[in-house]
Amino acid sequence: MCQLASWIDRGHSPAFVVVGGSAGPLYHCSVQVQPEGSVYMSGLHEIKLYPPHRPMDVKLQYLKEESLDVGTIESVSKNSEKFLQVDIDGCSDTSSRVSCLIDENSGHSFHEDRLDNLVNSQIGSKNGLPKGTWFCKVCFKTFSQQANLATHERIHRGERPFCCTICLKTFTQQCNLWKHVRTHTGERPFVCKVCHRAFSQQANLAKHMSIHTGERPYQCHFCPKAFTQRVNQVKHERTHTGERPYSCRFCGKRFTQQSNMEKHERVHTGDKPYDCKTCSRSFTQQSNLTKHMAVHYKNKPFRCQNCAKSYTQKSNLLKHAKKCPCVEVT
């Protein structure tokens, strides 16, 4: 345990300390350094560097309490932003590193400079950010507009003031509620100019457009294949890495896709949800039913495209078609 870790371990808040890593609780030298009460941490997990051009001593401090000298900054990356990455003296934990907001000129972390600004959650220009920048006291995300910070802070407070009158589901933002309500009303304001398919959300229309443009922005890291959606790239890459995150509840067999696991679990449950309407056989997979249907179509080649009824003679199909609006024949 390094001196920072033991400092936090003694009960000090890790405020003003950010650490690199992915989502989830963050540890430094086995001590959790994630600020208490924070929920949404993605901004925090990005290590952002502020470029000082010389080595400097760094002090981390929790408001007016005891402060901790953590070390000296030796090397700094070039393309950096708001935070300064710090190597802790005598710390062997290289998996997570510590950063703090630094004033380029004084070398002080920002809260030493302007404690009153902290109260307002606003940072002055001396801290290397545009004057009037607002920040969240929980996760240190920064905002140029106070209103956007106010919206953000609802996330930490769990405040969801917008409520769907139909299903009572709640939302942090008005526009998210509006989007949600369209799932009840079926309203689809976004229409594809090419095929006229309509969508309830702009983002889903944008995804759809890749069908027409052929655009595949998500490239596999292991082979030349590319995909229209990131999810599908990740799914595909598992075929290279062998990762199988989903395991069967009954036998433990592992799968790359959740839906494949669910398909497999029906082997154990005996669930056959796909019924043949012609002979009342049922199947565990839709594709097996489709294959099976060929058996019926072989004997009755005249098939109504509308209702899938099939007939041995064309005249019977035509008779049927008088009632059914579809007259296509295979």
Next chain:
DNA sequence: CGTCGTTAGCGCCCCCTGCTGGC
């Protein structure tokens, strides 16, 4: 100006689907 409601846009997770091919 600052405030505040609204809009644009991105990223993510989830789910269902259809084809395929080995046994």
Next chain:
DNA sequence: GCCAGCAGGGGGCGCTAACGACG
């Protein structure tokens, strides 16, 4: 025929950034 592998693509939600009307 049963079952697993794999890709396509829509539904829905969370969040940030920015816009614009209005005091």
